[in-house]
Amino acid sequence: MTTLADKAILSGADNRPPMLEKDMYNSWKSIMELYMMNRQHGRMVLESVENGPLIWPSVEENRVTRPKKYSELSAIEAIQADCDIKATNIILQGLPPEVYALVSNHKVAKELWERIQLLMQGTSLTKQERECKLYDEFDKFAYKKGETLHDFYLRFSLLLNDMNIYNMKLEQFQVNTKFLNTLPPKWSKFMTHVKLVRDLHTTSIDQLHAYLGQHEFHAKKVRLMHERNSDPLALVATHQMTQSPY
Numbered sequence: 001m002t003t004l005a006d007k008a009i010l011s012g013a014d015n016r017p018p019m020l021e022k023d024m025y026n027s028w029k030s031i032m033e034l035y036m037m038n039r040q041h042g043r044m045v046l047e048s049v050e051n052g053p054l055i056w057p058s059v060e061e062n063r064v065t066r067p068k069k070y071s072e073l074s075a076i077e078a079i080q081a082d083c084d085i086k087a088t089n090i091i092l093q094g095l096p097p098e099v100y101a102l103v104s105n106h107k108v109a110k111e112l113w114e115r116i117q118l119l120m121q122g123t124s125l126t127k128q129e130r131e132c133k134l135y136d137e138f139d140k141f142a143y144k145k146g147e148t149l150h151d152f153y154l155r156f157s158l159l160l161n162d163m164n165i166y167n168m169k170l171e172q173f174q175v176n177t178k179f180l181n182t183l184p185p186k187w188s189k190f191m192t193h194v195k196l197v198r199d200l201h202t203t204s205i206d207q208l209h210a211y212l213g214q215h216e217f218h219a220k221k222v223r224l225m226h227e228r229n230s231d232p233l234a235l236v237a238t239h240q241m242t243q244s245p246y
Contacts, residue, residue, distance in 0.1 A: 017094035025120035044083040052110045053084035102161045134163050143184050153209040176200040
């Protein structure tokens with residue numbers, strides 16, 4: 001079996017990044033940084049991981065400001081844009097399937113790097129303190145105004161994944177009830193229907209998300225109607241339009 005030490009020796013010549021071993025995260029992190037440095041434009045690759053991607057420049061055209069196309073970037077900007085993509089690919093190639101599944105939704109190298117560190121290392125908190133913090137996050141989990149159902153689902157799933165890392169088991173009914181009850185009022189009609197036709201003890205959170213996703217358009221209509229009816233000016237305008245001029 002090839003160890004991280006073996007990979008460290010080969011990091012300058014090997015075309016594949018070192019594979020993360022969960023109990024050796026710190027070693028993997030150091031070796032991965034060496035591996036990145038040994039790639040073409042390695043310093044720019046590592047810069048993307050540590051400080052974030054290129055802030056895409058803009059250009060003014062016909063008095064309208066728009067982002068530059070890739071073909072309009074300067075030589076240095078184009079290299080940095082390429083290195084941003086390379087950095088993300090290098091990190092993803094060094095992850096075992098179970099970790100890859102938890103972080104693959106992150107496309108920015110810096111976010112991906114920090115997410116892996118959180119999963120593998122946590123914070124300076126003890127395991128018990130971390131578990132208490134995660135339970136508290138679960139209890140206080142709330143919908144953010146303006147976010148889509150998919151964004152809400154992703155945030156909730158990431159929290160559940162963090163809890164799974166610490167083997168913090170929750171009943172499926174508890175998870176589903178939290179997910180449904182945290183959604184905004186526009187979903188109330190559909191939540192009631194779900195509770196009537198679905199067994200919340202056996203239905204997965206992914207199935208709930210898929211079902212509700214089919215009704216997102218109608219939920220938006222409900223929200224717009226609610227906002228219109230709660231606006232006094234809109235109510236007056238609607239009333240005036242429905243009155244006969246005679």
